[in-house]
Amino acid sequence: MSELPTIEKGNRSRGGADGNGATRERNEREILAAAERVFAQYGYRGASVQAIAEEAGLPKSNVLYYMGNKRGLYVRLLERMMARWNALLDDISVEDDPAEVLEAFIRSKMQLSRRHPEGSRLFAAEILGGAPFLQSYLRGELRQWVQARAKIFEQWEERGLMDPVDPVWLIFLIWSATQHYADFEAQVLGITGKDEISDADVERITRFLTQVILKGCGVRPPSATPG
Amino acid sequence: MSELPTIEKGNRSRGGADGNGATRERNEREILAAAERVFAQYGYRGASVQAIAEEAGLPKSNVLYYMGNKRGLYVRLLERMMARWNALLDDISVEDDPAEVLEAFIRSKMQLSRRHPEGSRLFAAEILGGAPFLQSYLRGELRQWVQARAKIFEQWEERGLMDPVDPVWLIFLIWSATQHYADFEAQVLGITGKDEISDADVERITRFLTQVILKGCGVRPPSATPG
DNA sequence: AATCATCCTGACCATTTGGTCAAATATTGC
DNA sequence: GCAATATTTGACCAAATGGTCAGGATGATT
Numbered sequence: 133m134s135e136l137p138t139i140e141k142g143n144r145s146r147g148g149a150d151g152n153g154a155t156r157e158r159n160e161r162e163i164l165a166a167a168e169r170v171f172a173q174y175g176y177r178g179a180s181v182q183a184i185a186e187e188a189g190l191p192k193s194n195v196l197y198y199m200g201n202k203r204g205l206y207v208r209l210l211e212r213m214m215a216r217w218n219a220l221l222d223d224i225s226v227e228d229d230p231a232e233v234l235e236a237f238i239r240s241k242m243q244l245s246r247r248h249p250e251g252s253r254l255f256a257a258e259i260l261g262g263a264p265f266l267q268s269y270l271r272g273e274l275r276q277w278v279q280a281r282a283k284i285f286e287q288w289e290e291r292g293l294m295d296p297v298d299p300v301w302l303i304f305l306i307w308s309a310t311q312h313y314a315d316f317e318a319q320v321l322g323i324t325g326k327d328e329i330s331d332a333d334v335e336r337i338t339r340f341l342t343q344v345i346l347k348g349c350g351v352r353p354p355s356a357t358p359g
Numbered sequence: 360m361s362e363l364p365t366i367e368k369g370n371r372s373r374g375g376a377d378g379n380g381a382t383r384e385r386n387e388r389e390i391l392a393a394a395e396r397v398f399a400q401y402g403y404r405g406a407s408v409q410a411i412a413e414e415a416g417l418p419k420s421n422v423l424y425y426m427g428n429k430r431g432l433y434v435r436l437l438e439r440m441m442a443r444w445n446a447l448l449d450d451i452s453v454e455d456d457p458a459e460v461l462e463a464f465i466r467s468k469m470q471l472s473r474r475h476p477e478g479s480r481l482f483a484a485e486i487l488g489g490a491p492f493l494q495s496y497l498r499g500e501l502r503q504w505v506q507a508r509a510k511i512f513e514q515w516e517e518r519g520l521m522d523p524v525d526p527v528w529l530i531f532l533i534w535s536a537t538q539h540y541a542d543f544e545a546q547v548l549g550i551t552g553k554d555e556i557s558d559a560d561v562e563r564i565t566r567f568l569t570q571v572i573l574k575g576c577g578v579r580p581p582s583a584t585p586g
Numbered sequence: 587a588a589t590c591a592t593c594c595t596g597a598c599c600a601t602t603t604g605g606t607c608a609a610a611t612a613t614t615g616c
Numbered sequence: 617g618c619a620a621t622a623t624t625t626g627a628c629c630a631a632a633t634g635g636t637c638a639g640g641a642t643g644a645t646t
Contacts, residue, residue, distance in 0.1 A: 155592095155593080156592090156593085159593095172487070173487075173488050173489060174402060174404045174405065174488060175401060175402040175404070175405045175484070175488075176405065177401045177402070177404070177405030177406075178401065178402045178403065178404030178405035178406075178488075179404075179405075180632080180633065180634085181633080181634060181635085182632080182633080182634090190594095190595095191594075191595055191596080192595090192634090192635095193594075193595050193596075193635095193636090193637095194593085194594060194595070196634085196635065196636090197593075197594070197595085198593095201634075201635070202634065202635090253487050256483075256487055256542075256543075257402070257484070257487055259542070259543050259545050259546050260399070260400075260480050260483055260484055260487070260542055260543075260545075261400050261401060261402075262400060262545050263545040263546065263549065266549075267545075267549060270545070270546055270549030270550055271549045271550075271552070274549070274550060275549065275550045275552065278550050295570075295574075297567060297570070297571060298563070298567055300550070300551060301563075301564055301567050301568075302567075302571075304536075304539060304540075304543075304547065305536050305539075305567075305568070305571065307539070307543075308535045308536050308538070308539035308543070309532050309535050309536060311535070312531060312532075312534070312535035313531075315483075315486070315487055316483075316486050316487075316531075316534075316535070318486050318487075318489050318490040318494075318497070319486050319490065319497055320531065322490065322493075322494060322497030322498045322501070322502065323497055323498075323501060323502045323505050323527070324527060325498070325502065336525070336528075337528055340524060340525055340528050340529075340532075341528075341532070343522075343524070343575070344524060344529075344532065344572065344575035344576060345571065345575060346575075347522075347574060347575045347577070348570070348571035348572060348573075348574045348575030348576075349571060349575075350574070382622090382623080383622090383623090386623095407602080407603065407604085408603080408604060408605085409602080409603080409604090417624090417625095418624075418625055418626080419604090419605090419625090420605090420606090420607095420624075420625050420626075421623085421624060421625070423604085423605065423606090424622095424623075424624075424625090425623095428604075428605070429604065429605090
């Protein structure tokens, strides 16, 4: 992630209007949340600092005081989202049960989109626009991760634990299916006629995806251990 | 699609710089193509008329002369994409073979994203931003189409031709999986290390998706007719 | 109370935004 | 050639853009 420089948080030592920096933290949180919403909706170029400031209920100058500039704010949001993403990229081994791994994968990815729909859309907008800020992350960290998983999927195939399918495309299938409900929420709501996607819906969708994808790859469900 | 007013093409009657309007058509095509690229990359707000003009190699005034204003240009592009989309929404009946229908569905959707990647991304950006221009289309035409299909899927389920899965979510699964390769192209390329998605790749992906989704829903492949 | 670093924000700036307009230039039918 | 209609485009405009800065407010530490 060499494109994403670490953001200096401002080296406050002692004095100041706030001993433990609680004000700063609160304001930063507020601004980041507002910015995530605005960037998600309009994309990097389409979002204006003014709009973010209004969303946060602060003067524009204040937003810039905390975040330096628009680009830095955007990069920081991307970093935060990547961190959330990385948090659920746990390692797996050939010895693990394919069904359990795939189900956990689908479930955690689904929950990530669910818990952070704006972050998910922000990420989607970044990729849509050609991933100008995330190129190196995609070609580096994420690529390694995918290839590691792919190798294990292949070994499962050799052991006859799943059908011979291209593991990379399987990963893309799971990503696309799970992200769809956050990124295309407007479409899902418009077509289903609902006014929100409930927790129960999410649970049903998760089960649906798990069922179809596991069966589609010839993976036996976890409860039915062989023998 | 009541939100999308028909665009007046300018009622030229006789005279003018061009008898059959060839100039106009050529310029309009050029501008629309350029605009599709720019809107796809930056979204509605992020795209500037200036950028579109440069992409088309024309002065900004000329773009506005042909298209009236930014909003009209954008709406016209959305309409064009919806028309392409509608062109492959052929009717199906309960008597059709589920496997054939699903495979044709996946294949044609895949080709649409393939043939019009910018249009696909334009649509995606519109939905990402909350579908401000497509609300009525989603809640109207498209919703009807989905429900009609869903009913047929349900009848197939009753006849034991496929597993009992929610048909609407199945449609969303196919949409998301097929669109992913256009919308998230940057991610796919970054992770696979390719510099383009070839025709052969598209064919392999199509077969992969068909295989997994058909099997995942318990639909027998088309060649193997029952008996 | 004095100090000092932080916090806050209105005024300001150069540039870009979407859009208008008038004047110049084509291109046709007659 | 002439009138009528289309096309082209630079000049221009008010508003919005990202960003700077000076100066005042705040409150913990001494």
